[in-house]
Amino acid sequence: MTxxxxxxxxxxxxxxxxxxxxxxxxxxxxxTLFRGHARAMHLxxxxxxxxxxxxxxxxxxRALVEGILRARGIRxxxxxxxxxxxxxxxxxxxxxxxxxxxxxxxxxxxxxxxQVERLVFSSTAATYGEPDASRIPIREDCPQHPIxxxxxxxxxxxxxxxDWCASRAxxxxxxxxxxxxxxxxxxxxxxxxxxxxxxxxxxxxxxxLQAAVGVREAITIFGADYPTPDGTCVRDYIHVEDLVEAxxxxxxxxxxxxxxxxxLGTGRGASVREVIDACRRxxxxxxxxxxxxxxxxxxxxxxxxxxxxxxxxxxxARVTSIEDMAASAWRWMLAHPRGYDDGAGGA
Ligand code: UFG
Numbered sequence: 426m427t428x429x430x431x432x433x434x435x436x437x438x439x440x441x442x443x444x445x446x447x448x449x450x451x452x453x454x455x456x457t458l459f460r461g462h463a464r465a466m467h468l469x470x471x472x473x474x475x476x477x478x479x480x481x482x483x484x485x486x487r488a489l490v491e492g493i494l495r496a497r498g499i500r501x502x503x504x505x506x507x508x509x510x511x512x513x514x515x516x517x518x519x520x521x522x523x524x525x526x527x528x529x530x531x532x533x534x535x536x537x538x539x540q541v542e543r544l545v546f547s548s549t550a551a552t553y554g555e556p557d558a559s560r561i562p563i564r565e566d567c568p569q570h571p572i573x574x575x576x577x578x579x580x581x582x583x584x585x586x587x588d589w590c591a592s593r594a595x596x597x598x599x600x601x602x603x604x605x606x607x608x609x610x611x612x613x614x615x616x617x618x619x620x621x622x623x624x625x626x627x628x629x630x631x632x633x634l635q636a637a638v639g640v641r642e643a644i645t646i647f648g649a650d651y652p653t654p655d656g657t658c659v660r661d662y663i664h665v666e667d668l669v670e671a672x673x674x675x676x677x678x679x680x681x682x683x684x685x686x687x688x689l690g691t692g693r694g695a696s697v698r699e700v701i702d703a704c705r706r707x708x709x710x711x712x713x714x715x716x717x718x719x720x721x722x723x724x725x726x727x728x729x730x731x732x733x734x735x736x737x738x739x740x741x742a743r744v745t746s747i748e749d750m751a752a753s754a755w756r757w758m759l760a761h762p763r764g765y766d767d768g769a770g771g772a
């Protein structure tokens with residue numbers, strides 16, 4: 426079976442492509458390479474000869490995507506392609522609505538015309554905004570009130586998908602959709618082929634590890650006066666391979682006409698300080714930290730209640746320790762201190 430993966434050259438998308446190829450599927454990956462990595466595609470194409478088709482294009486190109494779907498008879502789509510920096514979305518909201526919301530609309534239209542049967546969408550905990558303390562850990566029925574354009578651009582897609590799904594069911598042409606709301610994704614694949622490489626990097630775990638490997642002097646803690654146990658923000662970190670496993674389970678479980686939403690996290694929070702300490706243990710290196718101001722838009726705590734997907738599909742994160750997640754990210758960073766383009770890892 427051939428599966429379309431949008432954003433297949435990105436951090437999470439490339440890990441998903443690898444897993445699908447390992448499971449015996451053929452994959453068509455589409456990516457603009459704006460922030461994705463051609464090198465990740467080369468590595469996967471080499472590891473799985475003849476099984477991966479990479480298309481350098483934008484999902485917003487509806488005719489092109491429809492053509493691919495029809496030509497390959499594709500019934501399943503994993504939609505990762507998006508811009509995903511909260512801060513940048515506040516500075517440039519229209520780019521986020523164009524690249525996340527409008528591009529997804531074009532993709533959904535292509536899927537609608539080409540009779541796609543299942544679509545799994547990368548949504549985000551950012552759709553919840555800043556939930557009341559009484560709502561943490563966050564369940565899927567927590568009101569979604571995003572506080573930044575990134576979260577809003579993704580929530581709009583969730584709503585389009587829900588309406589599309591309902592209308593198709595009414596018309597007797599059911600399609601199945603799942604919105605997976607990611608918390609904080611970290612780590613890299615155990616084989617060492619793929620890793621996390623963002624330009625610019627804004628995520629805590631890779632930044633702390635960059636300080637450990639020496640490409641960055643120190644890690645700045647964005648605020649230590651939050652109403653949390655140690656004053657720093659608490660997040661729910663999930664290993665990228667556990668996240669991908671959840672996609673595989675969801676895709677396998679979706680039945681015609683269903684619309685599902687699941688939170689993907691471990692259910693345990695870790696503070697910024699705890700993450701830095703875990704990285705110290707995982708790397709055995711000194712990591713210099715600096716006190717910094719709060720970063721605008723950061724809620725004090727975002728922790729998932731992943732109970733729904735555990736009950737429905739038996740999925741649970743296997744990696745629950747931040748130290749293990751950091752160790753997995755560290756292995757790739759040691760081999761690629763400057764990311765995919767550092768020349769390491771073979772041509
Ligand atoms: N942080 C620092 N210093 C840094 C970088 C981050 O203290 O140099 C802190 C942040 O303030 C935050 C925590 O580390 O408290 C985690 O920050 P990240 O940037 O790694 O992740 P976010 O929680 O901001 O955002 C992530 C994804 C989003 C997603 C969100 C949902 O990047 O795409 O989780 O929870 F929407």
